[in-house]
Amino acid sequence: MRFRNRREAGQTLAARLHYLRGHEPVVLGLPHGGVAVAREVADALHAPLDALLVHKLIAPRRPHLVIGAIGEPDVVVSNPATIRALKVTPAEFGRVARSAKAELARRTARYHPDGPPMRVAGRTVVLVDEGIATGATARAAIRVLRAREAGRIVLAVPVAPLDVLHSLATGVAQTLCPVPLRRKSPVGDWYTDFDQVDDTEVLALLAREPAGTGTTRP
16 A cells, blocks of 8 residues: 555544544644644544654764654653664764754744643543654654553554554554554655645644534644
């Protein structure tokens, strides 16, 4: 299966999550592209949508490799095997983490200028991204949700490696992935249209009136 775009990917997930409509879930998308996928899920479930802010830690001198991720409050997840293979020193990791925290603070101020993010304590949360590569970002997001006392967590992604999905499954109630991969592959390879999504587009998606309702999201 190959998705035409993020909208189709979200609709594919939504069709398999229909059983949650009566459970009043909260849908959280990981910026940037994950929010575009999550918008379709939220519309189908008539659920509120918000962005869950985490940030990848990119390897020094290797901009296409992820060595971890951070999230609020003070969540730091690392990929030890990648760090060892690239010989990333603790000092280098610290510099990358500080830079990522600054970017995370900028995003927080832009995405949630009026206060804290949507409350998830005790709620069923559908955590959505456009796909998973290493799992670091998803793992950080799950830890953030645990810190915010989320109830049941459903991790829903269009495409991800099977081994990574299995490793993430222990932290959530359910994983949903229409295209599980036997080998790691760039997420963009599974989309025909994988154009970049920027902050402006994400904010517009979050503010958009949910389909089938007459009110804006909470």
